[in-house]
Amino acid sequence: MKKLALILTMIVFQGCTSVDPLPSWNDTAAKHTILDFVHAVTDPASTSYVAPDQRIATFDNDGTLWCEKPNYPQVVFVVARLRALAQETLDLRAEQPYKAAWDKDYAYFRNLNTRALLTIVLQAHTGMSQDEFSEQARAFLGTARHPRFGKPYTQTVYQPMLELIEYLSANEFKVYICTAGGMGFVRTFSQQAYGIPPENVIGSSAELEFQMHHGQPVLIRKPALVEPMNNREGKPVNIRLHIGRRPILAVGNSTGDLAMLQFAKSPHRPSLRLLLHHDDDKREYAYDQGARKAQQVAKERGWTIVSMKEDFKTVFAFEARE
Amino acid sequence: MKKLALILTMIVFQGCTSVDPLPSWNDTAAKHTILDFVHAVTDPASTSYVAPDQRIATFDNDGTLWCEKPNYPQVVFVVARLRALAQETLDLRAEQPYKAAWDKDYAYFRNLNTRALLTIVLQAHTGMSQDEFSEQARAFLGTARHPRFGKPYTQTVYQPMLELIEYLSANEFKVYICTAGGMGFVRTFSQQAYGIPPENVIGSSAELEFQMHHGQPVLIRKPALVEPMNNREGKPVNIRLHIGRRPILAVGNSTGDLAMLQFAKSPHRPSLRLLLHHDDDKREYAYDQGARKAQQVAKERGWTIVSMKEDFKTVFAFEARE
Numbered sequence: 224m225k226k227l228a229l230i231l232t233m234i235v236f237q238g239c240t241s242v243d244p245l246p247s248w249n250d251t252a253a254k255h256t257i258l259d260f261v262h263a264v265t266d267p268a269s270t271s272y273v274a275p276d277q278r279i280a281t282f283d284n285d286g287t288l289w290c291e292k293p294n295y296p297q298v299v300f301v302v303a304r305l306r307a308l309a310q311e312t313l314d315l316r317a318e319q320p321y322k323a324a325w326d327k328d329y330a331y332f333r334n335l336n337t338r339a340l341l342t343i344v345l346q347a348h349t350g351m352s353q354d355e356f357s358e359q360a361r362a363f364l365g366t367a368r369h370p371r372f373g374k375p376y377t378q379t380v381y382q383p384m385l386e387l388i389e390y391l392s393a394n395e396f397k398v399y400i401c402t403a404g405g406m407g408f409v410r411t412f413s414q415q416a417y418g419i420p421p422e423n424v425i426g427s428s429a430e431l432e433f434q435m436h437h438g439q440p441v442l443i444r445k446p447a448l449v450e451p452m453n454n455r456e457g458k459p460v461n462i463r464l465h466i467g468r469r470p471i472l473a474v475g476n477s478t479g480d481l482a483m484l485q486f487a488k489s490p491h492r493p494s495l496r497l498l499l500h501h502d503d504d505k506r507e508y509a510y511d512q513g514a515r516k517a518q519q520v521a522k523e524r525g526w527t528i529v530s531m532k533e534d535f536k537t538v539f540a541f542e543a544r545e
Numbered sequence: 546m547k548k549l550a551l552i553l554t555m556i557v558f559q560g561c562t563s564v565d566p567l568p569s570w571n572d573t574a575a576k577h578t579i580l581d582f583v584h585a586v587t588d589p590a591s592t593s594y595v596a597p598d599q600r601i602a603t604f605d606n607d608g609t610l611w612c613e614k615p616n617y618p619q620v621v622f623v624v625a626r627l628r629a630l631a632q633e634t635l636d637l638r639a640e641q642p643y644k645a646a647w648d649k650d651y652a653y654f655r656n657l658n659t660r661a662l663l664t665i666v667l668q669a670h671t672g673m674s675q676d677e678f679s680e681q682a683r684a685f686l687g688t689a690r691h692p693r694f695g696k697p698y699t700q701t702v703y704q705p706m707l708e709l710i711e712y713l714s715a716n717e718f719k720v721y722i723c724t725a726g727g728m729g730f731v732r733t734f735s736q737q738a739y740g741i742p743p744e745n746v747i748g749s750s751a752e753l754e755f756q757m758h759h760g761q762p763v764l765i766r767k768p769a770l771v772e773p774m775n776n777r778e779g780k781p782v783n784i785r786l787h788i789g790r791r792p793i794l795a796v797g798n799s800t801g802d803l804a805m806l807q808f809a810k811s812p813h814r815p816s817l818r819l820l821l822h823h824d825d826d827k828r829e830y831a832y833d834q835g836a837r838k839a840q841q842v843a844k845e846r847g848w849t850i851v852s853m854k855e856d857f858k859t860v861f862a863f864e865a866r867e
Binding site: 276353397406407410414420421422424428430431432433435439440442449450456459460463464465466467468482485486488490 | 598675719728729732736742743744746750752753754755757761762764771772778779781782785786787788789790804807808810812
């Protein structure tokens with residue numbers, strides 16, 4: 224009986240092979256590289272075959288899965304929180320980062336590095352329970368809109384990447400997000416926006432403290448980062464701590480992803496490294512800032528550079544749904 | 546077609562309900578509590594129904610899934626490593642913990658607390674790559690034998706717990722290990738011994754450092770612990786960091802598991818807490834040391850205390866296979 228169900232399932236899958244799994248990708252070299260790689264590692268007859276339990280894929284989030292311009296969505300979220308705090312306590316409006324938040328001076332935040340931004344996130348939500356933080360994040364994402372596209376941030380996600388995640392999952396890959404952004408923040412929308420469950424999200428995080436409040440267990444956010452912060456060399460470290468294995472496929476867009484891309488390599492095993500290039504100011508944004516080193520290494524090593532302009536037929540999920 | 550496969554799969558599952566999923570458990574209250582809980586949370590018509598994505602179960606390892614007496618298997622592993630280092634460098638034999646290892650003085654290690662033991666683990670394997678550490682752990686587990694039972698440690702695992710893990714997995718639970726022991730160590734055998742993949746193992750860990758050696762990415766073990774250590778209040782913190790959700794079922798055996806057991810509770814959702822009591826010196830060991838506080842809280846709160854003597858029909862996996 225189990226065998227019959229399996230055969231039927233196989234027929235269903237076989238029947239699907241003629242359907243293009245990546246319709247929002249143009250018919251370019253990048254798409255063929257992806258298809259060839261997935262065929263090779265899933266074909267038991269191939270010398271490149273990789274057993275399902277070893278098919279780990281890791282994706283950066285900001286600028287790789289969703290739009291990070293003109294501001295990281297989490298920065299917009301934290302600015303709202305800082306403004307609420309400055310609303311309650313007038314004196315705060317004279318100090319940074321409250322002043323910049325109060326003045327909606329986003330340039331102030333754009334000039335900070337990742338650690339400085341995460342330190343502000345810690346400061347803004349410290350002492351709050353992790354459950355309350357998640358609720359506030361969900362409320363923000365439910366109402367906030369991207370300033371240029373007028374859509375919820377959870378719809379300014381890249382349709383070709385959604386298709387890639389689905390294609391990999393259908394081919395028994397375990398797909399993870401590995402973001403320098405807040406792990407708790409991304410976990411509030413990863414299932415809905417990407418079909419990736421919260422336990423498959425690795426990110427930066429506040430330290431948490433276990434407390435009992437009136438007999439109820441709660442985890443309180445502390446004003447310190449879990450180390451290593453999940454950026455640059457911290458990404459492979461945290462991938463190992465969370466997953467215990469090395470990815471065979473990694474996708475990023477900036478120099479913060481370089482170590483993760485390098486890490487997706489084992490001797491005697493194929494690997495695929497994709498670096499998304501933001502070169503499409505008509506449909507999205509064109510920028511190389513923070514990505515030049517990664518682009519240079521990608522060229523030297525022959526990694527696959529994905530051009531948004533050339534390789535994406537559709538850019539955003541909201542376009543695909545319209 | 547997909548629907549037909551689903552219906553057939555459902556028939557297969559329905560057909561299995563007459564088979565006892567827990568044959569190594571005696572027909573006692575503990576077994577019925579488990580069966581009733583799983584039925585309730587998986588029955589869509591029940592007010593206690595819990596959606597599959599929320600069915601998280603966490604198990605302690607030492608003394609909960611496998612035998613921790615007379616010594617933690619990882620302590621035996623680290624003693625072998627310390628002896629090898631003392632073999633190379635004579636002077637080390639005069640200093641602790643090398644002296645105790647050289648003299649096979651296990652009492653020395655039994656008198657240390659968890660942090661002191663983990664600090665010795667850090668010391669013994671520092672500077673080694675995580676891949677090499679895993680290889681050494683696998684080699685040890687392949688040859689070492691339990692001193693009383695004469696079996697590999699991976700067979701001195703509790704058969705009733707293996708059945709419980711399988712039963713939960715068949716009911717769409719996501720099953721995790723949450724151990725104070727070394728995460729990297731437990732990950733080398735979790736799939737083979739328990740059917741739990743490495744990414745579902747949460748434990749204590751050395752800090753890791755990303756390095757490139759001759760163009761190959763490696764992670765090197767550093768002489769510091771990732772904080773919080775995965776014991777006591779560190780367990781719920783790390784469960785949240787790894788999984789992002791709260792368990793509805795937690796299984797432990799000692800006071801080191803108390804916070805994890807407390808954490809397996811949300812308002813408006815059922816939960817099950819199991820505390821294994823080692824009261825069977827004929828078939829295993831009888832001891833309450835390190836567990837008294839947990840036993841007291843379990844009694845006060847009405848958690849389920851599992852008696853090895855009364856509730857386990859078979860104790861070890863190697864017995865079930867004989």
